[in-house]
Amino acid sequence: MEPSGVASGPLSGLRIVTLAVNVPGPAAAARLRGFGASVVKVEPPSGDPLMHQNTAWYRALSTGQEVVRLNLKEAGDFALLEGYLAGADLFLTSSRTGALERLGLDPDGLRRKHPRLCGVAITGYPSPRGDEPGHDLTYLADHGLLTPPEMPRSLLADLAGAERAVSEALALLIGRERGIGEAGAHVEVPLSEAAAYLAEPLRYGITAPGAHLGGGFAGYGLYEASDGWIAVAALEPHFWEKLRAELGLGDAGREDLEGIFRRETAAHWEDWASARDLPVAALKGTPPDGRPGTEHRTTTMTEER
Incomplete structure (x- = not known):
């Protein structure tokens, strides 16, 4: 997929390389693209799983980006990724921590090769739990944000995590340009913490039943x-x-x-x-029986982390 046009905005001239597939990473990359950054999206040979689950949303989130498919276990393809990273300002990932370490794409490895490259790693849980599997549904379950048997109508933790990733990316880039902190700092954005933030009204009791x-x-x-x-x-x-x-x-x-x-x-x-x-x-989309949400009882798969 070739980029369409050149976006203008406060991030014009900055380049982002993303390995993040499924929902949170692509949603964050699309937001950063909207601010004017150029985005190179590196997908696995099979493509982004979201493309197979919902082509329309996949295309919407990839609009204006350069999309390439690489097998990072092959030396030639990995060298192509390194070429993209050499001129990049931000590296966005959503893989498990161990997978990035094995490829040498963990923060320490990246600092040695690309000292000015900032990094945002979207994870399921914070370190040292970065290799534990999870999805939007389990993060919401952890914090009492589900009402069985109805399925949630949106991917709340995924999208809240995407917005957090955007905020962290902007903070890193601003800090780098102002000479504050490390030139190429890296941060984690755990989706479980995004879900915890969404649950704060419930935790404090203001949205509890009867409150x-x-x-x-x-x-x-x-x-x-x-x-x-x-x-x-x-x-x-x-x-x-x-x-x-x-x-x-x-x-x-x-x-x-x-x-x-x-x-x-x-x-x-x-x-x-x-x-x-x-x-x-x-209420929009209310089913014929008048019970909000009862027609949504299937899950949308997001990346296992």
Whole structure:
């Protein structure tokens, strides 16, 4: 795949080489490409597994990048990778720690050969657990972010990890240019820690069942309409007071709102709220039985780490 056009932005002139396949690494590389960096994506001979799982998303994440396939166990192909790294500013990986060490692509090996090259390693767990296997689903399970039997509708840890990788990459590159710290510093971005960060509202209790944002406050929750569901987020006092006033309610509770919202369609309530500057949205993609999320019961495979 050849790059299409030259992106402009704050990272123009910087070059990124990525070995990261599946979701977190490609999502991070796409974001950095959007900031203007040029990206060389090195895939294994069989290609990125995401290409076989979802071609459309794979192509979207690879847009504007130079994609090459190399067998890094072969000397000639490994030499090609070294050529790319010689002129690069950032090296992005998502392989297990042991696999990178065997190839001499661990931080110590890279510093010896490419002292100005910054590195971001997306891992499953932090060192010394870098070789333990895991996926988005197991990271979410570790931190109580699943509601069986429904499968999550997004790859939350993977995408949160991608954003963390972007932040760490920017910090490394800025630090290098300002002469702060090592010229070619390397950091880990464990996806399990990204999941832990997403779980902080639950850990502190604000989204626990019955807590203020976990169903305890009637102005913030999910309500059944006549043909689906709506999300009501009248969190601030002025929204909550206005919602009750527009519905003709005084000291409204959840049962009062449930009775009213069932009278009309979800689209009706979304339009009604929009006209009154109230935060209400119809749930998109709700299955026919009206239970959000029940049609998504298959997993999307991400890279085993």
